[in-house]
Amino acid sequence: MMNGKQYVESLARMKILVYIDGEPVREFWDHPAMRPAVNSLAATYDLASDPALDPELHKYIVAVSPLTGGKINRFLNIVQSQEDLLARMRLQRAMMRHTGGCFGGRCVAGAVINALWSVTYELEGGGGKSEYHQRFRNYMKMCQEQDLAVSGNITDAKGDRSKPPSAQSDPDLFIRIVEKRKDGIVVNGAKLQQSGAPIAHERLVVPTTALGPDDEPYAVAFAVPGDAEGVIHVNDSACVNAKFTAMEPEDIGNAAFGMHQSAHILFDNVFIPWERVFLCGQWKASRDLVHRFSDFQRFASSACRCGYIDLCIGAGLAMADFNGAVSKSHVQDKLVDMSVDAETLQGMVAGSAALAAPTASGVMLPESLTINAAKLYMNDAILRTGQRLADLGGGILVTRPSSRDLKIPKVGELLLKYHKGRDGADTMDRIKMARLCESLSGLASPTVVLSVIAAGPPATQRLNFRFMTDFKRDRKAAERLAGIQAANK
């Protein structure tokens, strides 16, 4: 297994095409807009390769692969049991508490891998005998053995949200097969806002929506290295991160890891050899694929937000302490409220594992209603958390003096004098913690939007409830108690 340094070196050996803020950047991994994300992803390598760094996290992040028989990074694992699911839950929470931000989209890849594994297993009569599953098995073995970072790519351009792919006025608004050749296929289209896209070795591409019979050319799943011809990355967080890159490093709350990074990937007539094609026209399989991917992703993102709330509890507590306000009952109430939210969320994630059911391939699917409920709860919890943190921290979160201000002769000293908290609390510590709170409370990061949007908007989760709740059973139970004859229906 690679360590972080080796990961960066392996990335540097590839010729990945990345535009950042209008310019192609060869050494993109060292660009200030990318470095925090690279650091986060590198941490997943370091923690897996060196148990001494954090023994508890190491325990979660390393798994034994049923495919290779060896140790692998859990993000690449095929989930085979409830224990695997719970380990993944603990990994997500602890990693978020470690980095305070997205760790390179590795959870998305995990969701795509497990969904695609189980769906291809069931193709052509099932039992994993289809060519597609065999290819994907070989591909995953290679990824695990070489310890590659995979970027799972889902979100198409979509155009008019009320129309399926085949009814769009521009046929490329969803990725599609434009040509089938002897040696492979050619695809065209784009995947937008892909977390951690440029900094992974591999792109693993699947459809973003359940397809109909007219959408056959859109039923395509494949893998491609990041430096394949025609694969173009455009860093999409230029605007959000403008602030970050403009600030002095020391003004940044979580400079090492704290900036979200994602990119648009343009697939400009890219050739994919057959051994890397995992779906090709099987539109019927797309429904299960999308549902399974989404539930795995809801599982991962709900678990990771528990760690986010953990951090906010810690930061809020520190600010209240620095202010001399930690014993006030409304401060205690807010900290308790945050903890209730974190455990409610984790409770549902664990519950979806407890109620998980294996698919034909052995992949364990988190129970769907439970994990959809978790995602709905998370949407609101994450906002409440940001609000509580702001409430605990106060205006200083957005009005602290900058490092340049603190260096103005005499004025800098006055600024420091007037940012004092309680006696015994270091004023610079107070300012540093305020910087972190700002970063955590969603003012400096797209956490809020991503919390609502990732893994499908809330309406999708509610739709699942409409279709999957056993309304008939409930109605029958009520009629029996009411003494109504079934014959009436």
Next chain:
Amino acid sequence: MMNGKQYVESLARMKILVYIDGEPVREFWDHPAMRPAVNSLAATYDLASDPALDPELHKYIVAVSPLTGGKINRFLNIVQSQEDLLARMRLQRAMMRHTGGCFGGRCVAGAVINALWSVTYELEGGGGKSEYHQRFRNYMKMCQEQDLAVSGNITDAKGDRSKPPSAQSDPDLFIRIVEKRKDGIVVNGAKLQQSGAPIAHERLVVPTTALGPDDEPYAVAFAVPGDAEGVIHVNDSACVNAKFTAMEPEDIGNAAFGMHQSAHILFDNVFIPWERVFLCGQWKASRDLVHRFSDFQRFASSACRCGYIDLCIGAGLAMADFNGAVSKSHVQDKLVDMSVDAETLQGMVAGSAALAAPTASGVMLPESLTINAAKLYMNDAILRTGQRLADLGGGILVTRPSSRDLKIPKVGELLLKYHKGRDGADTMDRIKMARLCESLSGLASPTVVLSVIAAGPPATQRLNFRFMTDFKRDRKAAERLAGIQAANK
């Protein structure tokens, strides 16, 4: 295992002293204020003894005892695994969907049994070797072999809520040992508002609060048959159930099962032989006992409320249909909202099972923070559910004509004419379902209050979070990210 009829007969053979609305009632099991509760408890016998009645429920309600090696009613089981916890969760939800109301307080007994088993196991150096544990083991074996209904008794009179037992002006406000004799002890005091108290064979009594060193005489746990001398039951729901007993049976929404029943139990200098004494002065054990009991009870009540919401979904759907309103989007929204609540709640219950840890005795404890969060969530969910049901059903829930009104010559016909819903929906069905909704929506039953109060009020659950959240860990994580030196502390 007994069936329902045998259970009632066995109860009738005892000489239990029960007052109902001011009068001693010998055949109390047949009194209209008791019959629904007796029916519910009898159902737990019928469903366990006859698989044909409801095969799914039968599967959940029967367990194999590690104590007797034979089949027993799951409500008497010692919980030894995550599977046992999940089976209990499903049992609670399905039973509630079956009866639409409390099934004789059997869940409370289950909580007391498991808490007391695990706590007595740990006494006197642990390993289950204490005399107290041996006695309790013998007692439980007897209960399982004879298939007895046990009433777990917790809530003392309490007096001034700001004072411990030993500081009350009347020493009997918590049950206490008034005399130790060669052959046993004498206890005095009361247990108030005990669900299903008079209709169980056995009373299993434990302290209601964590005790201090001054409270030694209050550290007492024991079992006593319902007809022991000095044990007096006063049905405490006279006022709430006045309505129920005054109504024509056909006007009652859930006449078979639907009325909550509980009683005050007065212990008037009751003698307890030593073989039925399970704690006697061990005040230190009371803290674990109370915590474990409470978490088991939160587990049971949260699971059962999922079944309650199920019923409300069914009833609300039926009413909307009868009104011709089922396709309106706000109706669909409300049904979805109810389902989200049910699955959120069950998700946390299952999560507390997934994260459960065994005690020394092997008893599996639901994870505490998760199940406390579930109870907090349930408090609000149950209110929202009643509101949504009222919203779906409309004013008819409280203004439907009574059966006597419908018999008034000519006027009865007019009333029926004007209570018509959509064409094709039977008007009497509409009225019957309205009766059930009334019963379910908390207007006819104390569900609302009990949801908030049972297993400790919300403030207790929040206090648990204050004490059990690892605030230090969270703060350290935040400080590390903020770059603050640990030395500052």
Next chain:
Amino acid sequence: MMNGKQYVESLARMKILVYIDGEPVREFWDHPAMRPAVNSLAATYDLASDPALDPELHKYIVAVSPLTGGKINRFLNIVQSQEDLLARMRLQRAMMRHTGGCFGGRCVAGAVINALWSVTYELEGGGGKSEYHQRFRNYMKMCQEQDLAVSGNITDAKGDRSKPPSAQSDPDLFIRIVEKRKDGIVVNGAKLQQSGAPIAHERLVVPTTALGPDDEPYAVAFAVPGDAEGVIHVNDSACVNAKFTAMEPEDIGNAAFGMHQSAHILFDNVFIPWERVFLCGQWKASRDLVHRFSDFQRFASSACRCGYIDLCIGAGLAMADFNGAVSKSHVQDKLVDMSVDAETLQGMVAGSAALAAPTASGVMLPESLTINAAKLYMNDAILRTGQRLADLGGGILVTRPSSRDLKIPKVGELLLKYHKGRDGADTMDRIKMARLCESLSGLASPTVVLSVIAAGPPATQRLNFRFMTDFKRDRKAAERLAGIQAANK
């Protein structure tokens, strides 16, 4: 102006046909199912006729009529100014705090009167010159001079909620004109669940929904004395009040006023002379009539619920005090939360008065969006209040011993002993307050359902927002800031 005694006597002189629980009852005003409602309505007479009873309430309940120039009961007043609206708001809140329950449906009548006054004023070219307005003016003058209690009647039977009156399979599911004669009209149909219907002198009947061109026979408004031939009242709260009537009077929380009363009114081919016909076929006017009525009713019910919360604050505080728990921070929090709800609600009611606009007739309409928002807020606030009260009061709210229990020799004394609160708090006071809490928390009264249902279900209020929000203005403002050219549209 009559006092309460004179009101009852005047009612007794009429031959109103009332069925209670299946039987015609001649002296219905003295029946236990009616007496609390009669007491409440009588209180509105006593408070208006005798300033000494409650000078503050007297000030609100008496108005000077622009019609008669003399003092009248404000419930009969035509609202002509913002001051009138605010006085009505204060009247509703203070009256609810006085009676703890519905005061005979007088607010509904006020809403119907003002809506009908303004709508008839605008008929036939406006200016109040239409025959219909002149008739209604004469009628209102008569009511004010004779100080009559009017029951405003709205809710038709409705049948299939997805169909208008003219499309129902039974034409009588909405009240309609079945015959026009020289001297008047004949109407047939029913008004269901009319608060305070049998105990008012007059019935003032209007359509329940906005009508279309096919619904002309349903566009009818008229007044009829309670004892007109063919007018039949069936007390509709038989089931809800069964409890109340079955309880010993001393077990009832708010025995004087506390029981809601309403009735179904059947109009069995009732003749209405022309001078009492206020709409006859003007289906276009029904839309304004229904909207104005609803907003006035939302105004009244939102204001009155503030008084309900006031009472719950007082009762909850008393219970917490009796329990020795008043200084706990979660108790203080709950009391504050209740107060926030009461003032939020009143703030919106007052706001709708501040933003009120006069109609052509001078009647001041509360601003519509504001008062709809108030009603939406009230739905949830009233539930939260009941929950908080239950939380503050505890299980005793539904398990207190009945008065008959307390009389059992020796056992009664033990019950009293074990219901003690803190030293210095009278145990019987604690039990009495628990009775009131039970009544207030919605277990003994239909408050919860009525809060949600009265004045239109929430979906109606939300629909108003959809139609009345100025979305165009908002979009234009956003486009301007975004720099988008209007030409694009």
Next chain:
Amino acid sequence: MMNGKQYVESLARMKILVYIDGEPVREFWDHPAMRPAVNSLAATYDLASDPALDPELHKYIVAVSPLTGGKINRFLNIVQSQEDLLARMRLQRAMMRHTGGCFGGRCVAGAVINALWSVTYELEGGGGKSEYHQRFRNYMKMCQEQDLAVSGNITDAKGDRSKPPSAQSDPDLFIRIVEKRKDGIVVNGAKLQQSGAPIAHERLVVPTTALGPDDEPYAVAFAVPGDAEGVIHVNDSACVNAKFTAMEPEDIGNAAFGMHQSAHILFDNVFIPWERVFLCGQWKASRDLVHRFSDFQRFASSACRCGYIDLCIGAGLAMADFNGAVSKSHVQDKLVDMSVDAETLQGMVAGSAALAAPTASGVMLPESLTINAAKLYMNDAILRTGQRLADLGGGILVTRPSSRDLKIPKVGELLLKYHKGRDGADTMDRIKMARLCESLSGLASPTVVLSVIAAGPPATQRLNFRFMTDFKRDRKAAERLAGIQAANK
């Protein structure tokens, strides 16, 4: 009255000392970090001086002064009637809809002016005869006649939040009088995070907290021109606005007005002549001053957030339309929900005006409980609004391509191709609206934090309820209904 250009010119004539990001900036009004705020403040001059720009806003922004008898800017007005309050409410909402951001802190000045006017009027026996009131009257007349922008300055450094000013280890953590001289006083201290501070002509300084007898030196109110010796401004939003200043102008959502600006003001031994001293040692007056200021500020900020929600409704609607999703029921629901929030909020603001009471000086105070409830409601509403907007707009809010990205040869075209919405919607319009949404949803601006913090944190508003709710009245009402004798107490 000045227009915007004249305002900027007048500002330029002053020698105000302003540091921006570590450097003193002479022409600070033209610095990119200040320009949006200057533009917003200039708009308040333009709209007042030129009716043609926006006749409706002009109507609200111009008032007739009882002091000068002439037309003045309403932000400088002494509020004398309910109509004044409602006009101010409409002004705030419409201005926010106009600028989409803070308009230079003019509302804060209005709150300080009215609080200080009324409090000084009541000094020394009342009737406005005190020297302090006469000075303030002269000062306000001057400000109105010269049409000056005033910055109201409140928030001190505060240090340990659990201690009063006199108990802090550094005496300067609250502004204090360090010397009294014949010709005036010398003050030392700081006012932190003052909205619009550097860009106003005048600073009007008052205490931030209710003071005790030991805090006499802190009981000081005064006015000082922005360029007085020892007054130093440090732009405090350097960090938050780093992003803004780093972005290409065309990437900014609301470039003209959209960036919040505030500053720390350091008072470094500043001399204040007596005619500008309005409080000097009257610590008892500070309580009323702080309460009145806070309620006026809650009034202004609650009203202005209605306009913010208006903009978000417009922007969300536009995004949904561009996406082809506008007719989905969950989209309609969100828009309705936002509107309910806006009108609930405005309803309470208007209600506090309807229930307002005049102080001795004639200044109308918004009713305190109502306006505190409004602020509490606003805290949550503003978060919900941002969440709904993010939900409506989707990931594009933070991942849209930057203007530089769009200029990359070929890649720019592909990016545009893949950001297409429904047919007929201009792709660049979609991107522009996404930029605005980003700005509005709180990701680019400190709106969220300021919404929670401004005018005191929520705990303060709740404390007001604890002290100001008439609990006694409520308890008495409950006891009467329960039949409890008053003698028991």
